[in-house]
Amino acid sequence: MTFADSEQPEGVRLQKLMAAAGVASRRVSENLIAAGRVEVNGEVVTELGRRVMPEDQVSVDGVAIQLDTSRRYVMLNKPVGIVSSLQDERGRPDLGRFVSQYEERLFNVGRLDAQTSGLLILTNDGEMAHVLAHPSFGVMKTYIAKVRGKVTAQTIAKLTTGFELEDGFIAADKARLLTSGSNADASMVEITLHSGRNRIVRRMLDEVGHPVIDLVRRQFGPLHLGTLKAGQLRDLTKEEVGKLLTIARENGSTR
Known part of the structure; x- marks a missing residue:
């Protein structure tokens, strides 16, 4: 259900919209409301008759919910x-x-x-x-990079301390060495940063002397790639x- 499906000017009952959005069944949604776990526009709502308008923001246990099921x-x-x-x-x-x-x-x-x-x-x-x-807005992204050469602890420290590139200063929010091959041909590095600059991970690793062989983004904000092929x-x-x-x-x- 979307708000367009209801032309009632007073909106739609909160528990009905929660159920339609897949949050929980209507009965369970009513229980969540009665327990004080639902907020509308930042305020706890406990009355079951509360109606929700299109501009209202709803959350359960502090996590926002998407009431508009036309969004994918x-x-x-x-x-x-x-x-x-x-x-x-x-x-x-x-x-x-x-x-x-x-x-x-x-x-x-x-x-x-x-x-x-x-x-x-x-x-x-x-x-x-x-x-x-x-x-x-600084949404964090985590990458796994296979790079040329043997990465040292000093290199990891440089990535997090930061340095100047042609378009300004940059520093990883986090960096760690995952593996370093015994023959020093390649290493695996994990880098987390919030910058959205073009090809920034590749440029950072080039700058510290370890060109990227392979690069994968494993995490975007709260989302993890998991086993998705x-x-x-x-x-x-x-x-x-x-x-x-x-x-x-x-x-x-x-x-």
Whole structure:
């Protein structure tokens, strides 16, 4: 159900919308409300007759819920060789092959360069996408990089201390060495940062003398790639959507 389905000016009963959104059954939703676990616009609501308007924000146990079921959120494990565009002007393999299977008009949240694989969000929720993709909101992303050479503890420290690149200072929020081959040909490094600069992980690792061989984004905010294989998609769970919506609201989203 969406708010468009109801033309009643007074809105829709809270428990009915919660049930329609898949939060819980109507009876369980009523129990959640009565227990004081539901907030509307930041205030605890305990009366079962409360009606919700389109502009209201609802959360359960502090986690936002998406009442508009016309919104869709999909996780893609983007394969290497796919550009982060719905229709590439140069005719390269793009995201069109993945979004074409959905009735909704989905678009990607942010970008991964063609040679980077991993977690990419596809959605038709423009407001949330803006917050999640905009660098100023600082959503954390975690990458696993296979790099050339033997990475030392001093190099890890340099990544987190930071240094100047051609477009300004940069520092990883976290970095750690996962493996370092005995023959020193390659190492595996995990880097977490909130910067949205173009090809930033590759440029950082180039700067410290360890060019990237392979790069995968494993985490985007509260979302983890898990066991999703390259080229596969799945809808986000209600819990995952709630966590993303909470981030969006905390950063000024009106929904």
